Every structure is written in C-alpha cells, then in structure tokens.
Amino acid sequence: MPRKLKVFRTSIGFHDAYVAAPSQKAALTAWGATANLFTRGMAEEVLDPKLMEEPLSRPGEVIRKARGTMADHLAALPEAPIKPAKLRSKNADRRTATPAAKNKRRPVPPPSRKKLDAAVEAVRVAELAYAEQRRELEEREAEVRRVRRALEGEHAGRMKELEERRASAEADYRSAIEQWKQT
Known part of the structure; x- marks a missing residue:
C-alpha cells in the first residue's frame, strides 16, 4: 500500500515551492536541497486544504507559487536606496559562511606546473x-x-x-x- 502523501512548502525568493511527498526527506530531494530545511525552520508541512490541492494532483513535482503580486513586492521595498554594506574581514566571512558558500568563494587552484617546469x-x-x-x-x-x-x-x-x-x-x-x- 503506497504511503500517504503530505504537502510541504519552502521559500525560494519571491515564490513558495510546494511538493507532495511521503516524507520530509523526499521533499528535500525534490527541491534539490543539500541541508535539512525543516530543522532550520525554512520549510514546513502545509495543512491548508486549498494550498494542498494542486501539489496533491501532481505528486513529486515541485510547484512554484508567487507570494503576493508584483505590486506587493514593490511596495515592500524601502523608499531610500540601500547602501552597500561595509566590507567585512576575511575572518568574519570564514566564521559565518557555510561550507558550501566557502567552496563557492574559494577558487580551485590551477594544476601544479612543477613537473612540467x-x-x-x-x-x-x-x-x-x-x-x-x-x-x-x-x-x-x-x-x-x-x-x-x-x-x-x-x-x-x-x-x-x-x-x-x-x-x-x-x-x-x-x-x-x-x-x-x-x-
């Protein structure tokens, strides 16, 4: 007997991503997440029947729905332009960055020329x-x-x-x- 499907949601930019899956792990896999978004409070189970209809009709498929309209998004912007943040020291970046972010910032060094030289x-x-x-x-x-x-x-x-x-x-x-x- 197939497992009962649940509907889960996470935020992706201005959208919510919904997926009907049998478990949180299956939902994370469908979203392509490398971290457990549920333990970080970035994902949740949906219990609202109106929000559950479309994901349940297409199980396993990620369905993106905009959160609000374009007008809502523009209204949420601050009136004054945002000033760029001051540059932080390299050590501050290392303490706060996730391992995935560290790998993205640190370029892979080129191969060694020692043998060729x-x-x-x-x-x-x-x-x-x-x-x-x-x-x-x-x-x-x-x-x-x-x-x-x-x-x-x-x-x-x-x-x-x-x-x-x-x-x-x-x-x-x-x-x-x-x-x-x-x-």
Missing part, C-alpha cells in the same frame, strides 16, 4: 650540455686538422728531400754500373 629545465640543461660537448669536439677536430696539415706539409717536404736523394743515388749507381761494365 622540471621537464622543460631538464631539456634546456641537456641542450646546453650537448652544445658544449659539440663545441669542444669541433675544437678538437679543428686542432686535428691543423696537426694533419702540418704533418702532411712536413711529410711532403721530407719526401721531396728523400726523393731527391734517391734520384741522386740512383744516378750515381747507374753511372757506377756504366763504369763497371766498361772495365
């Missing part, structure tokens, strides 16, 4: 080390080229001298052979 720095250091090693290697290669050119120049000069000696010795030998043949 460390990786970028590691790449930069590796590039610098590579550039330094390459510069040193190029200097050593240039030195090897200078030594090689000097060695090749020295070798060429020495070989020229040795070739001249060999040619002279060969000429002397041929001359000696010719003289020997004639004896």
Whole structure:
C-alpha cells in the first residue's frame, strides 16, 4: 500500500515551492536541497486544504507559487536606496559562511606546473650540455686538422728531400754500373 502523501512548502525568493511527498526527506530531494530545511525552520508541512490541492494532483513535482503580486513586492521595498554594506574581514566571512558558500568563494587552484617546469629545465640543461660537448669536439677536430696539415706539409717536404736523394743515388749507381761494365 503506497504511503500517504503530505504537502510541504519552502521559500525560494519571491515564490513558495510546494511538493507532495511521503516524507520530509523526499521533499528535500525534490527541491534539490543539500541541508535539512525543516530543522532550520525554512520549510514546513502545509495543512491548508486549498494550498494542498494542486501539489496533491501532481505528486513529486515541485510547484512554484508567487507570494503576493508584483505590486506587493514593490511596495515592500524601502523608499531610500540601500547602501552597500561595509566590507567585512576575511575572518568574519570564514566564521559565518557555510561550507558550501566557502567552496563557492574559494577558487580551485590551477594544476601544479612543477613537473612540467622540471621537464622543460631538464631539456634546456641537456641542450646546453650537448652544445658544449659539440663545441669542444669541433675544437678538437679543428686542432686535428691543423696537426694533419702540418704533418702532411712536413711529410711532403721530407719526401721531396728523400726523393731527391734517391734520384741522386740512383744516378750515381747507374753511372757506377756504366763504369763497371766498361772495365
């Protein structure tokens, strides 16, 4: 057998929100409330049969009804403009704010860049080390080229001298052979 429905009401701005539900918990769920509005005195059970008719005809559905007319609302406004309240200290806000309000005021910090910055720095250091090693290697290669050119120049000069000696010795030998043949 289904549970008997009750009608509950809470204030939402200039409206009252009515819902026909089997329990206060079901009413809170229908309103999307995160806190118990009944224990805070912000919601109540409706016993007036005229106010209960529409919610009972549509159980579980939130029905909004304006409290008064637009003229009633405008008449309730103060004649003098409302001055903005003085700014309170941060500590006063923290003591009076609800946990949900605290979360709304405090922005979520961005993700940490520590790992990215460390990786970028590691790449930069590796590039610098590579550039330094390459510069040193190029200097050593240039030195090897200078030594090689000097060695090749020295070798060429020495070989020229040795070739001249060999040619002279060969000429002397041929001359000696010719003289020997004639004896």
